Every structure is written in structure tokens, then in C-alpha cells.
Amino acid sequence: MANIIFNTEITKLLGIKTPVMSAPMAMACGGDLAGQVTLAGGFGFIPGFGEEDVFRAELEKGRGILQGGGYKATSTTSPDNNILSVGVGFLGWKLDEPDGKASQLLTVALEARVSAVWLSFGNNLEKWVAFVREFDSKRAEPHTTLIFILVNSLQDARVAVEDLKADVVVAQGNEAGGHGHGAAPPVAALVTEILHQYPRTAGTKCPPVLAAGGISTGAHIAAQLTLGASGVVVGTRFLLTPESTYKPAQKAALLDAHATSTVRTLAFDVVRGTLAWPAGVDGRGISTQTSRDYDAGVDVEKVKTQFREAAKESSKDGLITWSGTGVGVVDKIQSAGDVLRELHEETVKAIRTANDLLIPSSTDA
Structure with a gap:
């Protein structure tokens, strides 16, 4: 199964073999995790967060992992390999x-020639799309940042596709x-609705659509x-890796959790003052x-x-552990590379199993 390469729009666009991206999770991941995911055949994201010197260091961690692992970038957007994948x-x-x-961190990322920028949760995203496009247009060495x-x-998707001209749309469901x-619908409903609006037919203007929310196994991916x-x-599956910067207590909370352990709430932002x-997030x-x-x-x-007191006492009620609904099937800590490879093999197996559900009819011509 390791030699099988998935043939989807995103694998071709990014030059990867497994159609799995690791989420850019602030205060939970960095260059180590992103680099290992890309090195293993997927595509990793780093959060654009924190102090500039720390952010630069995370970018260099990712670059070092890829260079040390002999990673060869195959980009459809740059004529050379001088990019950070x-x-x-x-x-x-x-x-x-x-x-x-x-915004300075965005400039730093673009100067580092990252392969992609992920934009979310803003009322003025068109400004930042234009910023990225203009930056690319002025480069001495050509490079297009995805x-x-x-x-x-669906309304968000219309804006992303028709107004922002996104290269990739990430459809995030309520399970994330x-x-x-x-108010987001479940991810399966959202993906279906978007692809109904923008069917995958000749001449379609819809970019690749990625599904996000509650996805933890190869069967989820195959679906x-x-x-x-x-x-x-x-996201959640990669939190239970040595490369994740989640605290041991947070990882323990994830290991103890099941499918009904998560909740959507404003509580954690209220107690942190974030x-x-x-509106609506x-x-x-x-x-x-x-x-x-x-x-x-x-x-x-x-x-x-009560939250502050619990945090001082290192009580679980003083923890904030972000997690998707797929946490119930995540029961071990393993390296990011092993997670990616396992997901790849599970997905191949699930697709082959699904194919076995079909048998030729005796009435078929």
C-alpha cells in the first residue's frame, strides 16, 4: 500500500501522495509536526501565531526536517525547488x-516561500488575498503561493470561489x-452542498474541496x-503525537475522551478573554x-x-483541550509520520473494501 499514490486534485496540485493535511493549530503544533507530515507524504500546516522570532524558528524547523529527510518538492506553482513545502x-x-x-508574520511566511497560506475567520479576507497575490507578483524568482x-x-464557499478565487476550499463542519x-452543518452535508453547487464537471470553476471536522481514520477519509x-x-489525531506541543495533561484528556466528550461553547474564550x-464563531x-x-x-x-483556581491546582477543569468529535477512536500516541502512513493505508483498505460491495449482475451486458 505504501507505493499507492492517490490521484485527486489536491495530491496533483501539491505533488503529494496522500490527500491529508494537518491543521494549523495554534499553541498545539509547529514546524516539527508540519515537516513530518509533509515528509511522510501528506501536507503540513504551521499556525501563523506568536512572536516573530519564534515563528521564524518554526519555519526553519520545518525546512530542516524536509531537507534532512531528503524531501524533493514537486510544485505546480514554482519552476524550482527553492520552496518550503x-x-x-x-x-x-x-x-x-x-x-x-x-501581518508581519504573513510577510515572513511569504519571504520563506511557503507553498500555501490558509486564511480563515475574517471579515476582510479579500484584503489579505490581494496582499499575497501582490507579493507574489513582485518576486524576483517566480512563485505562486496557494x-x-x-x-x-455554502455562502462562505461562494465567496471563496467566486470572489476570492481561492486555490483550495476547506469545508469545515460542525464536528471540527x-x-x-x-451554525455550520456536519462536514458531509457541507461538502455535498458545495459540490452540488459546483459539480465536478468539465469546465467547472470550483477549486479542490477539502473536508475538515471529526476525521480521524482512513474510513473517515475514504467516505x-x-x-x-x-x-x-x-487535527485531533495529530495532537496525540510527540511532535504536537500540547501539554501532557491535554494529551491525557484526549486519550480519556470518547465521541460525546466534546462540546461547542464560548466558555473557553470567555474565561481566557479571547x-x-x-460573530457566530x-x-x-x-x-x-x-x-x-x-x-x-x-x-x-x-x-x-473557578477556572483560574482550577488552573493553579493543575486540575482538569483548568484545562482547555480543543478536540473534534473523532477523538473517541484516537487511543494512542504515535509519531506524526506514523499517523500519516497509517491513515494512508487505512484509506486504501477502506476504498478497496467499498469496491467489494459491487458485484457484476448476471443481466449486465
Whole structure:
């Protein structure tokens, strides 16, 4: 199975063999994880987050892993191999902040010749799409940065496809861990709706569509490919790797969790004071007393106080552990490369099993 290469729009666009992207999870991953995912045959993302020197170091970690592993980039967007075969994810509302810190990180990423930029959760994404396109147009050495746009609805997808001219659309369903629109439909429904609007027919203007949300196994991936998705984005599964920067207590919480352990809530942003997200956006994570109290209507200041006290005592109720609904089938810690290779083999097996459901009819011509 290791010699099998998936033939989808995203694998051809990125020059990869497995249609799996690791999500750009802030405070949970960096160059180590992204580099290992790309090296193993998928495509890794680094979050565009934090201080500039730390961000630069993460980019160089990713580059070092790929160079050390003998990775040979095969890009459809650059005439040479002087590119960094990972992507960087940016939050639109952070890019819009007047201090310019996030937008400077975008410039740093583009100067590093990353393969892709992922944009999400902003009310002015067209500005940043134009910024990337203009930067590329002025390069001394030609390079086109692929632009991934995250969408939570068909209307979002229309904007991404028709207005923003996205190179890749990431359809994030309600099952996804971390932040997303609380009213988003399940990922299967969202992917189906987008591809119904933009069918995969000759002359279609729709870019590759990736499915994101609750995807943890090869069977999940095979299901999305069968629906018509070009690939998938995996988050939670990659949190349980040595390369993830999640704390041991957070990884333990994930290992103890099951399919009904997560909840969509504003509680974790309220207690942290991170409420600048666009309207309708909340987060999915492991349910704790903090989220239960907040969602039950307990006084907000009391919830905040209890959360701070729990955090000081290293109690699980003082943890924020973002997680998707697929966490229930993630029961071990393994390297990012092994996760990618296992997902590849599981997907191949699932597709072959599905093919066995069909037998020739005696009445067939």
C-alpha cells in the first residue's frame, strides 16, 4: 500500500501522495509536526501565531526536517525547488489588528516561500488575498503561493470561489475541534452542498474541496473522498503525537475522551478573554466543569474565578483541550509520520473494501 499514490486534485496540485493535511493549530503544533507530515507524504500546516522570532524558528524547523529527510518538492506553482513545502494558517481577525504583528508574520511566511497560506475567520479576507497575490507578483524568482480559504457554509464557499478565487476550499463542519462557526452543518452535508453547487464537471470553476471536522481514520477519509472531496484536514489525531506541543495533561484528556466528550461553547474564550472572533464563531473542546457551568448560566465572574483556581491546582477543569468529535477512536500516541502512513493505508483498505460491495449482475451486458 505504501507505493499507492492517490490521484485527486489536491495530491496533483501539491505533488503529494496522500490527500491529508494537518491543521494549523495554534499553541498545539509547529514546524516539527508540519515537516513530518509533509515528509511522510501528506501536507503540513504551521499556525501563523506568536512572536516573530519564534515563528521564524518554526519555519526553519520545518525546512530542516524536509531537507534532512531528503524531501524533493514537486510544485505546480514554482519552476524550482527553492520552496518550503508546508503551509501557514492565519486568522483574518488577527491580520486585521492594528499592531501589525500578524501581518508581519504573513510577510515572513511569504519571504520563506511557503507553498500555501490558509486564511480563515475574517471579515476582510479579500484584503489579505490581494496582499499575497501582490507579493507574489513582485518576486524576483517566480512563485505562486496557494491560497486555502476555510468555509463553514455554502455562502462562505461562494465567496471563496467566486470572489476570492481561492486555490483550495476547506469545508469545515460542525464536528471540527477548535474554532468554527457554531451554525455550520456536519462536514458531509457541507461538502455535498458545495459540490452540488459546483459539480465536478468539465469546465467547472470550483477549486479542490477539502473536508475538515471529526476525521480521524482512513474510513473517515475514504467516505469524504467518495462524497467528492479532494482530500481532508486532520487535527485531533495529530495532537496525540510527540511532535504536537500540547501539554501532557491535554494529551491525557484526549486519550480519556470518547465521541460525546466534546462540546461547542464560548466558555473557553470567555474565561481566557479571547472574544475577538467574528460573530457566530465558538469552539469545540473537551467538556469540563468550566464549560458546563458557563453553558448552564452560572455567573460569568464565578466561572472565571473557578477556572483560574482550577488552573493553579493543575486540575482538569483548568484545562482547555480543543478536540473534534473523532477523538473517541484516537487511543494512542504515535509519531506524526506514523499517523500519516497509517491513515494512508487505512484509506486504501477502506476504498478497496467499498469496491467489494459491487458485484457484476448476471443481466449486465
